[in-house]
Structure formats: C-alpha cells, structure tokens
Amino acid sequence: MTHLPAHLLNGYRNFMSGRFTTESKRYQTLAREGQSPSTLIIACCDSRAAPETIFDAGPGELFVVRNVANIIPPYTPDGSHHGTSAALEFAVQVLKVQDIVVMGHGRCGGIGAALNPSAQPLSPGDFIGKWMSMLAPAAEAIAGNGLLTQAERQTTLERISIRYQLANLRTFPCVKILEEKGRLRLHGAWFDISTGELWVMDPKSGDFERPSLD
C-alpha cells in the first residue's frame, strides 16, 4: 500500500525507466562526490515555472530556492529563522556557486496579491499578506497607476520586484564582496508562461531583453 497520489507514482515510474536509467552513472557520482552546482536559482513556487524544466537541467546542475514570488528578504542577522537567507548562505559559502539567477514569471499569484491586498487575510496568520508586504511600497506605487492596464501593472511589478531582489541580494556581505571580486555574478530573468519567452535583465540598465539563441 502506497501513500502517494497516483500521478506522482506514475511520474516516478517514468523517471526510473527513463532519465534515471540513462543517467544512473551521473547520479552515483553525484551521491559519492557530493553536489557542486555552479548556479543558484531563486524561483517562484508556481507549478508552471519550474527552473529545471525551463532550463532543461540535469541532476546536480541547479541549486534551487523556491518561495512565493521569488523574494529574497534583505540581510537581517537577528537570530530568527530565515529560510531563503540560509539557502543563499549555503549556496555561496559552502557550494561556492558562481552565478545567482533571480527568476520571476508572468501571471505570478504572489505579485497579484501584492497589487490587490485583500482586506480579509487568508488565515489568522496572514502569512501571504506579510510575505508580500515586502513589496508594498512598489506595489502601492504601481497599483494606483490608472494609466496602466491590470496586466501591465502585473508585469511591471514582476520586473521591478526582480530588480529589488537583486538589490536585496547585495545587502548580504558575502554576495557583495564576491561580486566585487568578480567571483560571483548576479542575473535577473523573467519567464512568460504563455509564449515560453525568456527575458533576461540587462545588468546596467535593468531592462529586460530577449537573449539571442543563435
């Protein structure tokens, strides 16, 4: 008797007869020698925007944090439990990743919640409300902009947020120092679920552009 939903067991069966069979050597090596991914990706929980899928990534390739709206809370060494900060510290200090990608996406429910904060919290804890309140100043500035359509407000905040998160990353001393030494690179990216388009942030201007795939 199993206790997993059938779609997970079916998928696991496919994995074992497919990818795992093909890559069993690689899995054994990764188990024996440990992981050494070169890239940390901070992505959203959204079921339509898994980094491994979008980047067709194999085992051992991506160290992945996923939270609602791919947020990095700013450096706050107050002794509390900071899950994203812990993952960042582990990736940078232990795994010594060379690249960090903050990857947002279109139609993000978290960004939508930031733009339309409900008067009525979802639960007494109001965790989503508190979490998305980290974007409140930008969200309020954009939410009140009647010149933009609803979809434009959403996309605009999604991209502003990526720039914010990159700034937050740089509040961590280890990130700032390694980036200045040229040993760590920070990137912003945005994925369009409908078209599959990937937009990459220009580090100088902050603009999002489609990368050449030639």
Added chain:
Amino acid sequence: MTHLPAHLLNGYRNFMSGRFTTESKRYQTLAREGQSPSTLIIACCDSRAAPETIFDAGPGELFVVRNVANIIPPYTPDGSHHGTSAALEFAVQVLKVQDIVVMGHGRCGGIGAALNPSAQPLSPGDFIGKWMSMLAPAAEAIAGNGLLTQAERQTTLERISIRYQLANLRTFPCVKILEEKGRLRLHGAWFDISTGELWVMDPKSGDFERPSLD
C-alpha cells in the same frame, strides 16, 4: 548580448525546441486559465533532488517550495516574514491542493550541518545555523548516539525530520482542519540519490517503505 550562464541558455534552447514545442497548447491554457495543481511538495534546494525531475512532472502539476532540508517552521503568527508558511497558506487556501508531500533525500547537506554544527558560523548572520537549529533537539540526540555509524546517523535524522515536518504542518489550523475533514492528505517521502529509490512514509507507523510500482 545576454547575461545568463551558457549552460542555462543552452538548456533553455532545448526546452523551447523540445518540451515547449510539444506542450505549447498546455502552456497557453495554463497561462489563460491559471494554475490548479493538486499537489504541494516541500523539498530541499539540493541540485540532485528536483521534484519535477523525480516525478517526471509536467507544467501545472506541482506547486513546489524548496528550502534547505525541506523544513516547515511551526505555525507562528507573529507578523514576521515567513516564506514557507506563506507558500503553504497560498497552496492550501488559494489553490486548494489536495495533497502535501514533504520530500527529503539522502546525503542532505542541511541535515549534515545539523549533526555537525560548526563552532564557526559561515557568516556573521549564521543563517544556516539558525535555520537548522529547528532540528537541534533531535540532532543532538542522534549525534551523540555512538551505536550508529555516521551514515546511519545522517539517514536517521533525515527521516526523523520528515516526521517532524509533518507534525509542524499540522500546527497550521487550516491544514489540521482540512485533513480532519478528509479534504487534504499529508505524505512523507525520501529519495536516495545514489540508487534512485523512493521511500514513502507509512502514515500510521511512520516507517519508510518502497511503494509498489506494478
């Protein structure tokens, strides 16, 4: 000029010419109608244990939280920013998922850190130390057990932790209520990187067993 590592651009090219081409209709539908995954998975950031890979999941199938050692901090409605709690609230209250899976894995670096807390924190913030301290009572009990080998201590704590996280999940009123009503099911699972084996927790005994795949 792009600003993403070459392996990501190559992978994205594969995605666009492969999976996205095959499933573009599904992506369009998911964009238009929104996501409605039936399953929330709380997994580790580890590059060797991506849920979408292990469960061969398609777009829209899994809502995924990933933090170091797949931990769910207990319900703490204190107004702080709780990323995992926010994702849990969103999955249960907004998306109304029917299944939650806590998925651990072997050779977990976070669990290793809990068993061998370094005297010297990785950074002044010591985020990993604080994050893994949530497992401190169990870790201390196991770490001092000279009857177990080091590898056994590691696997044992990985599995104890999954039972802890399931207990923590039930400290959230919405989870507890919906589970009692039969509208939400909680599961534990553990993935062996070396062999590809998936072990599923028996909800009654807490034991981990290999599911039948016939």
Added chain:
Amino acid sequence: MTHLPAHLLNGYRNFMSGRFTTESKRYQTLAREGQSPSTLIIACCDSRAAPETIFDAGPGELFVVRNVANIIPPYTPDGSHHGTSAALEFAVQVLKVQDIVVMGHGRCGGIGAALNPSAQPLSPGDFIGKWMSMLAPAAEAIAGNGLLTQAERQTTLERISIRYQLANLRTFPCVKILEEKGRLRLHGAWFDISTGELWVMDPKSGDFERPSLD
C-alpha cells in the same frame, strides 16, 4: 538638371523598373476609378516605421496620416486648421474606411521629448513642445516613476499614448456612431524597430499582445 537628392532618384528608378512595371495595371485602375482603401493608419513620421513597409502594402491599400508620435488631437470644432482631424474626416466620411489603426513604435523621439521636455524650446514657436504637451499628464505621471528604467518609461508611455489616441478618436461623433453601428473598427498596434515584432492591442483590456501568424 534635376533637383532631387540622388538617393531619391535612384530609388524612383528602382520603383519604375520594379514595382511599377509589375503593377502598372493596378496603378491605372486606381487612377481611373479612384482610391478605395479599407484602412486608415495613423502613424509616426519616424523613418524606421513606415506602415507601407511593415505591412508590405501595395498601392491603394492604406490611407496614411503621419505626424510626430501618431497623435490624434481630440475633436475640436473651433474653425482652426486641424490636419489630422481633416484626414480622419476624409477617411471616414468620404472614403468610408472600415478600420482605423493607431500605430506607435519603440524608441519614438516624440515620446522621448514628452518624457524629457527641454527647458529650452527648439525654436521660438516651440511646436514640438506644444504638440507633445497633449500627452503631458500621462508623461508627467510616468516620467516621475523611479521604479521604472528609462527604456521602460519610454515603452510604457508609447503604449499609454496609443490608448489615449483611441479614446481621442472616439471623441469624433462620426467615429463613435459608426463604431457603435459595427461599421468601423478601431485598433492599436505597436512596432518594435529592433526585433521587428508587432504588438496588437486587445480592445477590451488595452493590453498589447503579439498576434498569431500561423
């Protein structure tokens, strides 16, 4: 002795030996029977965004107004000389076009001038300043938005302006009445010079989307 720049004479020679030779019958018919274009396009003077080029249009196909930043001043029956209003009236009342397209484009110099009005007018008449002042409220709202990059402010105002111009079109009684009767359709479009992408406005939401070309 001619009095035209050489590039124009060379181009005209190409036209005569090429397109005109191929389409001389069509030109003769158009001369004899008069023009009956089904579409009015209001476009920018910009040398990179000619409607006939972008829509590969033949003779007789498009009635085209071009002014700086493709603006339609609102209906003002004050007895002054209104060039764009005159063209609109001619297209709708005499030619009875069925479609009107307001076509903006990226990197528009007029929009740039609206975002960065110079303290020093270009000439004592300050015609550009006065012309672009029709967008002043929107331009001021966007120009002060420090959350957006310069390129994002530009694109945002280009698209907001297209929605404004469509609203201005509907201040003309003949446009409003014929649209309500279903005999005239209004469209917004935006052309990206760099990529060649055409974005078309959704008439309900005001969002810009890429049309399917399948």
Added chain:
Amino acid sequence: MTHLPAHLLNGYRNFMSGRFTTESKRYQTLAREGQSPSTLIIACCDSRAAPETIFDAGPGELFVVRNVANIIPPYTPDGSHHGTSAALEFAVQVLKVQDIVVMGHGRCGGIGAALNPSAQPLSPGDFIGKWMSMLAPAAEAIAGNGLLTQAERQTTLERISIRYQLANLRTFPCVKILEEKGRLRLHGAWFDISTGELWVMDPKSGDFERPSLD
C-alpha cells in the same frame, strides 16, 4: 486572437519573412543608434502615393509627414497644436535633415475638395473644409477659369499648391536661415498615379519637369 484586419497581418507576415529577414541587421543598428534620415518628405495621405513605395526607400531613409494634400500651414507661433509644424521643427532642428521635399500627386481628393467646396460640410466640425481653405484664394482663381478643363484645373492647382507650400516652408525662421546658409535644400515634386511619372519642380522657374534617370 488578433484584432487587425487580415490584409495587414498577411502583409506583416510577408515583411517578416522578406524584408525584415534581409535587413534585420540594419533594423538593429537603427534601433541602437537612432534614426538619422537626410530627407524630410511632406506628402499626401493618399493610398496611391506612399513616398517609401515611389522612392523604394529602406528603413531609416525618409522622415515622412502625411496630411491631406501635403500642406504646410505657415509659421504661426500661437501656442496651438500644429502637427505639421512640429514635425518640421523636429526634422530640421533635431534630425538636421539636408533636404525637404514637398510631394504632391495627381487626382488628389483634397485638391478636388478645394476646387469644389461643398455647401454641406462633411461633419459639423468641417475639418476638411477648414484645412483646404488654406488654398482658397488660389482655388477660387482657378475654379472660375473656364478656359481650363476640369482635369487641367485639378493639375494646375496641385502644382500651384506645391509652390505655395514651399513658400510657407520659408516662413519658418529655421528653414529660411539654414537654406540661406546652404545647409538645407527645398524641393517640389509631383507624382502621376496613372503613368508612374515623377515631375520635379525647377527651383528657379517653378516649372515641373521630368528628371533624367540615365
């Protein structure tokens, strides 16, 4: 779902697979470096007389104003919105074009309206009537000339009007000064839709002649 007439989408498809493919480098350069056309053309909205077609012009070559009957209202620095004056100012002062061409054409509907002003305005605003009234003195003189056929009256006023517009251009101080310094040249041209013939104005006599194309 698109919202553009099918003939435009078809034409755009041709553009993308044809000209844009061939000239994508040029478009990218024009986007990056901005436009620098050497020539301003003031032409009519008529669907049969697009300057880019007649001069086989590529992207970035012609800055184009199009209004009914290719009219330039005389310099009037009164603070009103003057679209054609704004485009002229932009072309001369910002883009620093070297040549300005006023291009009329045969069978012009605007000129026809000037010759036969309707007692009944096309709309309460009577925009066409007001716009063409700028040609009223010449139109009245010609309309009453019983020695000319109707077609001759039409062609005659089309050409007289081009000479008028060149005079109006010179009422703009910037045009007059730059022409006197030899840094700006003014030209008149007239296109015959039926035969494809281009006639160029002799700047001294004002006569229209066919240029040598050898």
